[in-house]
Amino acid sequence: MGIRERLSGNEAIAFAMKQINPDVMGAFPITPSTEIPQYFSTYVDNGEVDTEFIAVESEHSAMSTCIGAQAAGARSISATSSCGLIYMAEMLYVAASDRLPITLAVSCRALSGPININNDHSDIMSVRDAGWIMLYAETNQEAYDNYLQAMRIGEAVQLPIMICQDGFITSHAIENIELVETDQVKAFVGEYKPEHYLLKKDEPMAVGAYATPVYYIEAKRQQAQAMMDAKDVIKQVAAEFAEMTGRSYGLIEEFMMEDADEAVVIIGSSAGTAKEAVRQLRAQGKKVGLIKIRSIRPFPAEEIAQALKNVKSFAVMDKADSFNGHCGPMGAEVAAAMYANKVTEPKMINYIYGLGGRDVRVESIQHVFAELEKITASGETGETYRYLEVRE
C-alpha cells in the first residue's frame, strides 16, 4: 500500500533518494534545488542513509565528483538548478560520453541575466544536447515517481538521467503525494551492478580516452544508439512502475486529444494549468486538447507527430527561448518531428511564455486557444514566433 503524505517537490525527491540510499552524493547549494542536498545531508548526519555526501565547492565539482564516483563503481547522484546546471555543462557531456548513469535532480529556474530565481526551462534547454536522458514532471507526485524510475532507465542504457521539475512551483509547493513503501522502492530500483569500473577486482580500467578522428564519431554513434534505445526502456520501466503503483506514464501524455481540432504542446507544471483551460473550453463545446512532453530526451518525435496528425492547428509552448530569431527550442523540435513523420497539414505556432517565473494562468492558455481557433478558421498562421503576455 502507498503511504499518503504531503510533501514539496524537493522534499519528495530527497525522500526518494533516502529510500534508494545511493552510494555517493556530490552537491552544491543553488536556489531552488538547495533543499534537496539539505534534506539529504540531514538523513546522512542522522544515519538514516549511509551514502557518502560530498559538500563540494561548486556545481562543476559536484558533477566532476559524480563522474569520478560513478566511474569507480558507485551509484552517484546530485541536484541543481539554473546557473549551477550550466556551470556543470562541460561535465554533463563527459558524463554522457563516459556512459555513466548518474542521476541528477533539477529544480528548473531561469538563467541570468537579469538574475532571476524563478522558474522557466532555460537551464535544461541549454543542456538538452549534452546526451542526458531528461524526464520532466508536472506535479510533485510525478517528480517522485520519475525519480524512482530514473536509475532503472539510466543504468539499462548506460546514460545519465535528469529528473526535472519546475522550480518553486512544484519544488516548494506542498501537495498531497502517495509514496511507495521503502522495501518496494529498493526492490524496484535494485542494486547498481556495473560491468566495468575503476575499483573492480583484478580488472584495471581506463576512463576518458583521447579519441582521434579515427574513433570519435563511433563513440558518438553509440551514444546516439543508447538514446534511441532509451525510448523502449522508459516505456518498460513505466509499465512495471504502473503495476506496482497503478500510476501510468508514457513518453508523452495526451489529454483530450481524441477529436481535438486545436492543441497545445507543453512541459511541466503549466500542463496542469493548461488542462484546466482545456476542461473549461471543452465545457463550452470547443474541441481542444493538450500534449504534455514527459521525455524531453529521448525526444518522442513519432509519438508527438501521431498525436497531432488530426488537429487543425496547434501551439508549442516554450518556457525558454532559443534566440535564433524564429522559434523556441521545443518549437524547433516539434516542427522537425512533424516534418520527419510527414505530418504537414496542421498549422503550427510557437509561444515563448512564463520566462523568469511570469505567472501562467488558465486565461493565458485560453488566449492561446482563442488564437488557434482564429488560425483554424482563416487557415493563416500569421506570426509563428510569439511571446505570450509580454509588455511590448
Place this chain on the structure above:
Amino acid sequence: MAYNLKENLMKEDRLAGGHRMCAGCGSPIAVRTILRALNPEDKAVVCSATSCLEVSTFMYPYTAWKDSFIHNAFENAGATMSGVETAYKALKKRGKIDDTYKFIAFGGDGGTYDIGFQSLSGAMERGHDMVYVCYDNEAYMNTGIQRSSSTPHFADTTTTPAGTVIPGKLQQKKNLTKIMVAHGVPYVAQTTFVGNFKDISEKAHKAIYTPGAAFLNVMAPCPRGWRYPSEQLMEVTKKAVETCVWPLYEVIEGKYQLSYTPKNKLPVEEYLKMQGRFAHMFKPGNEWMIEQVQQEVDRNWEELQKLCSL
C-alpha cells in the same frame, strides 16, 4: 628501510613505455618515480587532468597506465579524484570491495595553479585521502607554451613574448606550494629530480601513505618550452635546486623542513643561461632583469629558511 636507487628501479614500472611524451620531458619521469613509491601490493587509481601527459598516455585504444586510470577534464582532477576516493569509502563500507587502493591525481601547472585551482583547493580542504601531484613545467605546454601563473618572471612564452616593449612575463611565479600549506593538509612537499631520486621518491612515499590529503609540487622541465637540449634535463633541475630557484622542502602537519641546503648557493644566471626562454635576459642592457630575479630568489629563499627555523 634506507633508500636504494637500484632496488627501487627493480620495481615494475606502472606507466608503460611507448607513450608519446617527448624525450627530455620531466612529466613521465615524475609519474614513474611517484608510482614506484607505491607499495607493490597496493592498488591505485590514477587521475590526470587534460594535459600533455593525458593525451600522450591514453590515446584510444591504447593506454600506458597499468593501474585504473581516469581522465575527466582540464580543470577538475581534484574533484574527480574526490569522487573516486569517496566511492572507494562508500563501497568499502558496504563490503563491496576489499583491496587497498591509493589515489593519485596528476595535473600540469595550467591544470593546477590556474584552471584547476578551485577544484584542487576544494579537494584539499575536504581532506580526501589522496595525493595531488603538480608536474610543474611553468607554462601551458600542451597548447604551445602559453604563460601560466606558474611561469617565472621575464620568461619568454607565446603569450608573453620577449618583445621590444614588454620583456616577457611581467609577473612573478605564484607560490602554490605555500598556498597548499595554508590549506592545513597534513603533507605538502616541493621536489624535483636530483641525484639518485631519493628526495622525490621519499616524498612521494610519505605523500601516498600519509592519511588525508597531500600535495606534491614537482618541477618537471619541458625541453620545448624551456628550450634546453633534451639530455640536459637533470642538469636543469640540479641548477634550479643549487640556485635556490626551486628549493626542496616539505611541510609536515604545518612544520616546514628544508630537505636540502646548497653548500654554495649559485647565482641565478647559472640556471637561467641554460634555457632559451630566458635568453633575452642576457642581452646587453638587460642586466637589471637578472638582478631583479636574483633579488626575488634571495628574498624567497630567506623567507623559506625562516619558516624552516620556526
